[in-house]
Amino acid sequence: MLFQTVLPEEILIVADGPLTDQLDEVIEKYTTEHERLFTVVRLERNMGMGVAMDTGLRACRNEWVARMDSDDLAIPERFEKQVKFLQDHPKVDILGAFISEFGAEPGDIGRERRVPEYHQDICRYMKKRNPMNHMTVFFRKKVALAAGSYWHNRMLEDYHLWYKMMKAGAILHNIQEVLVHARIGNDMVGRRRGMAYIRKDIEFFRLMRNEGFLSATEFYKNAVSRALVRMLPKGLLQVIYKTVLRK
Structure with missing residues (x-):
């Protein structure tokens, strides 16, 4: 995130329960070096992705929220490309992209998860499979909260949210290129x-x-x-x- 060509205004980290000493040291290092950039939300015990993401979403300061998993890698131009697209397409509420999957380092598997581009195609795809790659998504906080935010289950949290947002009238779109390298270990x-x-x-x-x-x-x-x-x-x-x- 710190190597993006367009830097975020806030990086919010959700610690879903107690972490290892090593992880806490890394968080302490970066929050000390970039005090105004990082916000850390800590849950007393592991609550699962649904609760963690709902808690994090509600704590975000800004209207637009970009999702990122801690073990994946965004390409440096990810935010620049998504911000430019949303500026040019102000009716879009949820913007995703392709991912490439890797094991040890990006490119070592040579496999991508591609998703439909336009809203109507995304809605048809949603009838069978998750139409958005969660770790690439950029979405409006108020629209997500109005749709109920992430449900507190430990499975299908993002798929359920896209469906509820779509039902509430949100417009979905996917950029047709890889913006995140997703670790599949x-x-x-x-x-x-x-x-x-x-x-x-x-x-x-x-x-x-x-x-x-x-x-x-x-x-x-x-x-x-x-x-x-x-x-x-x-x-x-x-x-x-x-x-x-x-x-």
Whole structure:
């Protein structure tokens, strides 16, 4: 963030529960060197992504909020490109982009997650999959809060928020280029399996169905297809990610 060609006015860090001494030392170093830039919000115990992101969003000082995960890398021009786009397109409320996935260093996997560009295409894509790459998103705080902010579940937090914002009238757009290199270590694929994820998928798609966004056929198709994928062995699931779900 400190190497962006357009620097943010605030960098807000949410510490979701106690951190290691090493992480606390890093935070102390940067908050001391850039006292007016950093804001640190600490939760007494680990509450999960939903609570942490909701807490962080409400604490942000500015109207526009850019999301970033602590282990990913934004290209230096990320903010410059997004700010320029939003200046030229003032009706857009949520702006994302592509990501490239990496293990040890950017480019070592050669895989991207590409998402639709225009609002109508994003809405159609949303019926089946998350249409925004969370770590690239730049969005209006007041619109997100008016839609209910992040729900306090530990899964699908961002997907749910984009859906609720879209239902509330927000305009979505994705820049068609990579703006963030996303680290996929820590068994990213393996963690997205199992009954807990299946239950949350069904809960979320049922919400979409009950609110009229999905037809009955679309709901059952989504529920069955997602459940099948969540039950696959990790090795086979990794193949699907590489050949079907990524470019």
